[in-house]
Amino acid sequence: MADESGESVDTEKRATLRRFAALGAAGPLSRLVDNGSSSDARDAIVGYLSTTPGAHFSKIRDDLSLGTGETQHHLRRLVDSRAIESFRDGEYRRYVEADRFSGFEQVALGYLRRKTPRGMLIVLLRDPDATASDIAHTLDVSRPTVSKHAKELESADLLSRENGYSVERPETVLALLVRYADSFGDDAVALAADADSLIRYDP
Numbered sequence: 001m002a003d004e005s006g007e008s009v010d011t012e013k014r015a016t017l018r019r020f021a022a023l024g025a026a027g028p029l030s031r032l033v034d035n036g037s038s039s040d041a042r043d044a045i046v047g048y049l050s051t052t053p054g055a056h057f058s059k060i061r062d063d064l065s066l067g068t069g070e071t072q073h074h075l076r077r078l079v080d081s082r083a084i085e086s087f088r089d090g091e092y093r094r095y096v097e098a099d100r101f102s103g104f105e106q107v108a109l110g111y112l113r114r115k116t117p118r119g120m121l122i123v124l125l126r127d128p129d130a131t132a133s134d135i136a137h138t139l140d141v142s143r144p145t146v147s148k149h150a151k152e153l154e155s156a157d158l159l160s161r162e163n164g165y166s167v168e169r170p171e172t173v174l175a176l177l178v179r180y181a182d183s184f185g186d187d188a189v190a191l192a193a194d195a196d197s198l199i200r201y202d203p
Helices: 007-026 040-051 057-063 068-080 103-112 114-127 132-139 145-155 170-179 184-192
Strands: 084-089 091-097
Touching: 040 057, 040 068, 040 084, 040 091, 040 145, 057 068, 057 091, 068 084, 068 091, 084 103, 091 103, 103 170, 114 132, 114 145, 114 170, 114 184, 170 184
Parallel strands: none
Antiparallel strands: 084 091
16 A cells, blocks of 8 residues: 555556566667667557557556656657557557557457457357357347447458358457457457467368
């Protein structure tokens, strides 16, 4: 519990920044950050995005316990130095390491950061024959909710609705879910544990 000086909070913040800064400083993009004005905060953002690609501004700020102005400043410096890049996803601006993800992967990451679309994709990766009713029952949402998100996923080229529902480029979507499972949530972690059984090999 923090005392009146806020020392415990500051200690926790410094520990979080140091943990992610170590990842950022050790990563391949560290050379792109201006070493003359480098900071734990900028290294921490790079390290954080290496494990949580597609995070939006507020999540970066809150998870790293940074101030709004501080986050804006460091993100701008990192974008300018080409260590990271951003893309618009509806009302969000999301951030990823520069030159790491294709356009399709960036779009996928944006939707995978949303609970219901991610859940729908996970259900269909587990059971390609799942119907809208199956998805609604599994996710405990309404059929109209499933239909609404299915339409959005189709517009984003992540889902086909030609013959039922099917995930477009499922290997790529599965790879993103498995690689960054811890940053998505328990549903992705559970999927990652079963990933071997979901990979189909046709020699």
